[in-house]
Amino acid sequence: RLGLEAKKEENFFDWYSQVITKSGMIEYYDVSGCYILRPWSFLIWEMIKEYIDKKIKALGVEPCYFPMFVTRGALEKEKAHITDFAPEVAWVTKCGEDDMAEPVAIRPTSETVMYPAYAKWLRSDTELPLKLNQWNNVVRWEFKDPKPFLRTREFLWQEGHTAFATKTEAEEEVLIILDMYARVYEELLAVPVIKGCKTEKEKFAGGDYTTTVEAFISTNGRAIQGATSHHLGQNFSKMFNVQVEGIADGEKTFVYQNSWGLTTRTIGVMIMVHGDDRGLVLPPNVAPIQVIVIPCGIVASMSESKKKELRNECASLVKQLKINNVRVRDDFRPNRTPGWKFNHWELKGVPIRIEFGPRDMERNEVTLVRRDNFEREVVKRDELILSVTCMLKKVQDSLLQRAKHKLDEHIKQVENWDEFKLELDKKNLLLSPFCGEPECEDNIKQQSARLNTMDGTVTMGAKSLCIPFKQPKLTKPIESIDELKRIFESNNELKCIYRDCENKAKFYTLFGRSY
Numbered sequence: 001r002l003g004l005e006a007k008k009e010e011n012f013f014d015w016y017s018q019v020i021t022k023s024g025m026i027e028y029y030d031v032s033g034c035y036i037l038r039p040w041s042f043l044i045w046e047m048i049k050e051y052i053d054k055k056i057k058a059l060g061v062e063p064c065y066f067p068m069f070v071t072r073g074a075l076e077k078e079k080a081h082i083t084d085f086a087p088e089v090a091w092v093t094k095c096g097e098d099d100m101a102e103p104v105a106i107r108p109t110s111e112t113v114m115y116p117a118y119a120k121w122l123r124s125d126t127e128l129p130l131k132l133n134q135w136n137n138v139v140r141w142e143f144k145d146p147k148p149f150l151r152t153r154e155f156l157w158q159e160g161h162t163a164f165a166t167k168t169e170a171e172e173e174v175l176i177i178l179d180m181y182a183r184v185y186e187e188l189l190a191v192p193v194i195k196g197c198k199t200e201k202e203k204f205a206g207g208d209y210t211t212t213v214e215a216f217i218s219t220n221g222r223a224i225q226g227a228t229s230h231h232l233g234q235n236f237s238k239m240f241n242v243q244v245e246g247i248a249d250g251e252k253t254f255v256y257q258n259s260w261g262l263t264t265r266t267i268g269v270m271i272m273v274h275g276d277d278r279g280l281v282l283p284p285n286v287a288p289i290q291v292i293v294i295p296c297g298i299v300a301s302m303s304e305s306k307k308k309e310l311r312n313e314c315a316s317l318v319k320q321l322k323i324n325n326v327r328v329r330d331d332f333r334p335n336r337t338p339g340w341k342f343n344h345w346e347l348k349g350v351p352i353r354i355e356f357g358p359r360d361m362e363r364n365e366v367t368l369v370r371r372d373n374f375e376r377e378v379v380k381r382d383e384l385i386l387s388v389t390c391m392l393k394k395v396q397d398s399l400l401q402r403a404k405h406k407l408d409e410h411i412k413q414v415e416n417w418d419e420f421k422l423e424l425d426k427k428n429l430l431l432s433p434f435c436g437e438p439e440c441e442d443n444i445k446q447q448s449a450r451l452n453t454m455d456g457t458v459t460m461g462a463k464s465l466c467i468p469f470k471q472p473k474l475t476k477p478i479e480s481i482d483e484l485k486r487i488f489e490s491n492n493e494l495k496c497i498y499r500d501c502e503n504k505a506k507f508y509t510l511f512g513r514s515y
């Protein structure tokens, strides 16, 4: 059966699995946590890659490729950094039948692969800033339930690793990259995100601070980390002895570093936010096919010459759209009915369908059908290009607006602990005053978990998602992380959200159940 059996609001997990397989995005694979990326999803990854590459090249970031294997020595350069990660590191221990003298790890991320080379290359501040990025795969043998795109044992990403002479330059780049990630979501994927800083508990332990874009899946009320941009300070440069002369005269200075990454998880978020019970709904800016042209009304009684004329007319529509840089295909398959084709391309989420039949030909008109809201529009043949480009823009904007509205109506600003738990169980995110202490965050997570009396399972409690740059008490978003960490120093009346916590709040923090 072509169509979907599961309904998105009834059985989200099954719906997701059916949509990604029946639309030709994913095929399952016999290694747990690994999936095949078929053209329909890989083409989207390529468009995201093209967008990011253009922007980072403009920022002076250069492409490179480092080995995927890392020695134990390099990986464990600084125990603190990887202790809690060690269980998910995959190791190559044999070659053929023989054990390897020195097993090597498969990269889970490339700091420890790249920074020994950075130490070799960087001697003088004249070689700064060094900005490299690699598009590759990484492996993390996680044990939590795998989910295609969202949590996989191997995934594709880009990882940017930059080194600067001063902290100021580095901190400026962190936010420029974060803004680029927000645009990947909002301008390409039509997914609204919240920019912010991770709390002490949630940040990357190897860095100074982690900035993040957080997305929201309204169907199950869960938040998901969309991409991260870390300021590493001098932690790694001290670990790997990356220091240069020429900054402080006669002295050597450890460089200031950033690292930033965006993964194939982006595709899963886009699917879950926009998909419906007929299948994918692709934002035009990333749709591999934006318009599908389907001839209609071809009946057996129609003469061969009439059929030929109709087909030629459809072909000229396709040609004209192609010339105008619209990603368009025709579906002239004689052995499939128009109805079958409508379902097929709706399942694949193609933003606009053109139905073209004898009557359209006579009246010199074209019928456009939007995938997102099924609106039909009959336009003059000679207004085709204008109408299609205008409709594509309208679809892109309305997908973002609809998702923004959903996000906004699911964020509740609460200062009361009982309200916090109540709204959390109504699939909402909470914006609450928070003291920032890790152990308080542990308490919030434990005390907001819910025992489901029906089946005795426990629904996870609320995690901190980020400290939003847009703070309720401030008129404009903050510009620096230092500023964010100090915003309540003055008027410090607010108590931390957690009832039994005596600390004063430091900032408003976004909490929620998450992936």
Ligand SMILES: O=C1CCCN[C@@H]1CCCn1cnc2cc(F)c(Cl)cc2c1=O
Pocket (backbone or CB within 6 Å): 075, 082, 085, 086, 088, 089, 108, 109, 110, 111, 140, 158, 159, 160, 204, 206, 228, 230, 259, 260, 261, 262
């Ligand atoms: O998130 C990014 C963006 C791109 C470059 N890297 C950073 C930090 C990655 C943190 N992280 C994340 N996961 C890890 C898993 C591991 F097994 C080990 Cl050994 C280390 C890590 C680890 O450092």
Ligand SMILES: [Mg+2]
Pocket (backbone or CB within 6 Å): 140
């Ligand atoms: Mg992890």
